[in-house]
Structures are given as structure tokens and as C-alpha cells.
Amino acid sequence: MGIKIITKNCEMMSDISKFDKNINCHNFENESKLLDELKENGTVVVLGNFDGVHRGHKMILKNAIEKAKEKGYKTIVYTFNEYPSKRENRITTPVEKAFLIDKIGIECLYLEEFDNVKNFTPEEFVEKILVRKFNVKEIFCGFNFTFGKGKSGNIKTLGKIISSNYQDRIGLNIQQPVLDSENEVISSTRIRQYIKNTELLKAKELLSHNLIIIGEVIHGKKLGRTIGFPTANLKFENKIYPSFGVYGIYVQIENDENRIYHGVMNIGRNPTVDKDNLSVEAHIFDFDEDIYGKVIMVQILENIRKEVKFNSVAELKEQINSDSKFWRKRIDEKYYDTSKNR
Incomplete structure (x- = not known):
């Protein structure tokens, strides 16, 4: 229950x-x-x-x-x-x-x-x-x-x-106060600062779980699909996010929450194509199902790089491909066993 x-x-x-x-x-x-x-x-x-x-x-x-x-x-x-x-x-x-x-x-x-x-x-x-x-x-x-x-x-x-x-x-x-490994009081205030500074491992130590985002997949500009990297778009909520950039993630999907997918996510303004709107977009590896309207949970694991404006969509595509290759290698090194990294 x-x-x-x-x-x-x-x-x-x-x-x-x-x-x-x-x-x-x-x-x-x-x-x-x-x-x-x-x-x-x-x-x-x-x-x-x-x-x-x-x-x-x-x-x-x-x-x-x-x-x-x-x-x-x-x-x-x-x-x-x-x-x-x-x-x-x-x-x-x-x-x-x-x-x-x-x-x-x-x-x-x-x-x-x-x-x-x-x-x-x-x-x-x-x-x-x-x-x-x-x-x-x-x-x-x-x-x-x-x-x-x-x-x-x-x-x-x-x-x-x-x-x-x-x-x-x-x-x-x-x-009474609960202390961390450095004998400092664990508090939401400290965790907020770690998130703002993109110190995800320190935030996780105090949280004892990865930073999460839960939301319904909404329609975006669908640019990712046209360049071979379809993304699940989430509403940018009023909450603290780590710095704008690309992150390695776990993804769980409504009605399939016992299965954990790997992927990469961009948090920010997409300055190459859509600089005026804040967005959260997750590219799920080895996944090609229609999940518009479904709720997903993203666990943020590591920062891959900061947000960058590219000169063309072609350059953006090349960088996303590079990010994905990097993260697949990182998965093999550390994140293949999802039960150990949650």
C-alpha cells in the first residue's frame, strides 16, 4: 500500500x-x-x-x-x-x-x-x-x-x-541534529547551496539519494528527433536546479517504474536553438517509445559539461553524440549496476 x-x-x-x-x-x-x-x-x-x-x-x-x-x-x-x-x-x-x-x-x-x-x-x-x-x-x-x-x-x-x-x-x-561525515549539521540550507554549486556528490551524501525530478513529458520543439536524439521534455519547475548544462541520468517511466533506463539530460536555455525558454530535456538511451503525457522520474548522477552555445545545429548534433558516447563509457565504469547508485 x-x-x-x-x-x-x-x-x-x-x-x-x-x-x-x-x-x-x-x-x-x-x-x-x-x-x-x-x-x-x-x-x-x-x-x-x-x-x-x-x-x-x-x-x-x-x-x-x-x-x-x-x-x-x-x-x-x-x-x-x-x-x-x-x-x-x-x-x-x-x-x-x-x-x-x-x-x-x-x-x-x-x-x-x-x-x-x-x-x-x-x-x-x-x-x-x-x-x-x-x-x-x-x-x-x-x-x-x-x-x-x-x-x-x-x-x-x-x-x-x-x-x-x-x-x-x-x-x-x-x-536532535544529524551530522555528516565532517561533523556538520545536515540541513536543507546546505543542500541547496551544494545544488546551486553543482556539487552533486556532496548533495547526495546529505540527501542519501540522488537529486530527482518528477514530471509529465510534454511536447517540445521536437528538434532532437530530427537530429537523431529524441528527448523527453519536462516542465521547468520553480525549484533549485544545478547549473545549466548536460548531465548523466537514470530514468524511470510511469507503469514501468521498476526498470531503470540510462540517458543524458540538458538543463538550461538551449542557447543554440531556443535561448529564450528554460527547459529540462532527457535523451533516453536505447528507447524509442511514445511517452508524451506519461510521468517520468529522472535521477541526476553527474555533470558532463556546462551549457554552451554552438554555431550551428550540426555542431550541436556532434556534441550531443560526443556527450552520449562519454556517458555510455561512464556507465560501463560506474553506473551499470543501478542498484548501487541510487
Whole structure:
């Protein structure tokens, strides 16, 4: 069984439901029956942003799952669908976040709308959301968690509210900082900087998975097909991308997600032919099926080269051929066994 997503508009999350048929989405207006089932015996609610779903996030999620199994509760991750003014600075879209959280084994992902709760005091948030809506028995959050209007509450506030108003009937579990190999705190902020600097191996160390892009294949200019390198085009989302250029990738396709294809991808403006539009285009090796409208997941493995403007389409074709040959050799050296590089 896949994760159950509760959100304002399931259309926004349709890509994940198409990519993984086990994942179900429920709109807010239809949430009551599902929540009644989830909260019947109590829930473990995990609070936070979870951008990137990095190693620190995974630890708190796994600890929550262990507690839920021990107590016979259901697990819910409560987070915002979008954080105000942060879309262009996010590691993962809501769809990508849902995919990563599902793989850990959480039962429900509740994507709240910020405007619904932005004026709640810390006390109102605990009573109206955690107690009434979720019948919470255990709360998990990070050491730097804040909540309530204007971020007026923190973990100390939360502890005081629980002890004062609920006579310690609710358990509070605080995740301490998780450190990397250099004894530095793993954080989404550091990962964002690594991505911006195209330091993919450092980002992967903190994430414990490759940087991913999930999206529906859309129609592009179809130039790639005319020069012998057909591409799957994805919408350029508001999120952090590594620097413009060409990358070696894994690709998984809707209804065939257990198979991993190799390929190369261009992120950028395509300055040779289409300098005004940002694009994400994946050329999948040894693949010639029509996948327009299907959802794919791309795992970014390595940067091959930076984006370059060529003098002609012929020069561009020659370079793409060179990139593909280079990456096929790199696959033989390191990436042939896909199970070891995810």
C-alpha cells in the first residue's frame, strides 16, 4: 500500500498518482472518512518542512514509524503544500516530496494550505490541528521546529502546552541534529547551496539519494528527433536546479517504474536553438517509445559539461553524440549496476 495524500487539490498531485498507482490522493472536502480511519486509535504526527527529505528527515520519519508500530498508531506527516515566497528556493516539489516520504513507509501526508493556519496561536494549532483533527498521541519534530502565528512557538512552547493542557497524555519526541561525515549539521540550507554549486556528490551524501525530478513529458520543439536524439521534455519547475548544462541520468517511466533506463539530460536555455525558454530535456538511451503525457522520474548522477552555445545545429548534433558516447563509457565504469547508485 502506498501513502495517502490529503491536499486542497489533487490535480496538483496527479503526477505522483500516475507514476505510482499505489499512492492515493484525497481532497480536503473528502478527508473526514479517511481521517476517522487514521485517528481511530491515535496517531503519530511528524511536523516539519522536509524539503529534500534528507538524512535528518529520514531519521525522524523512521523513528516515528517505529513508535507507531510499538503503540499501534498511524503515522501522519503534516507539512505545508507551499511555503510563502519559497517556491524558487526548494529542493523538492510537493510531488517529489510525497514520492520520497512514501518510500520510507509513512501512511499519510497532509499538505496544509498556509493561509488556513497562519493566524493560529501555538495553543490553537495544537488543539485544532493536532488534537481534534488528528487525535495525536505522539508528536515528532526537529530541534529547530517553529509554529504558530509569526513563528511564535518553538519546541519549548510545544512542551509547555502539552504538559499544561494535556497532562502529558501526548508524547513529544525531539530529533536532535544529524551530522555528516565532517561533523556538520545536515540541513536543507546546505543542500541547496551544494545544488546551486553543482556539487552533486556532496548533495547526495546529505540527501542519501540522488537529486530527482518528477514530471509529465510534454511536447517540445521536437528538434532532437530530427537530429537523431529524441528527448523527453519536462516542465521547468520553480525549484533549485544545478547549473545549466548536460548531465548523466537514470530514468524511470510511469507503469514501468521498476526498470531503470540510462540517458543524458540538458538543463538550461538551449542557447543554440531556443535561448529564450528554460527547459529540462532527457535523451533516453536505447528507447524509442511514445511517452508524451506519461510521468517520468529522472535521477541526476553527474555533470558532463556546462551549457554552451554552438554555431550551428550540426555542431550541436556532434556534441550531443560526443556527450552520449562519454556517458555510455561512464556507465560501463560506474553506473551499470543501478542498484548501487541510487
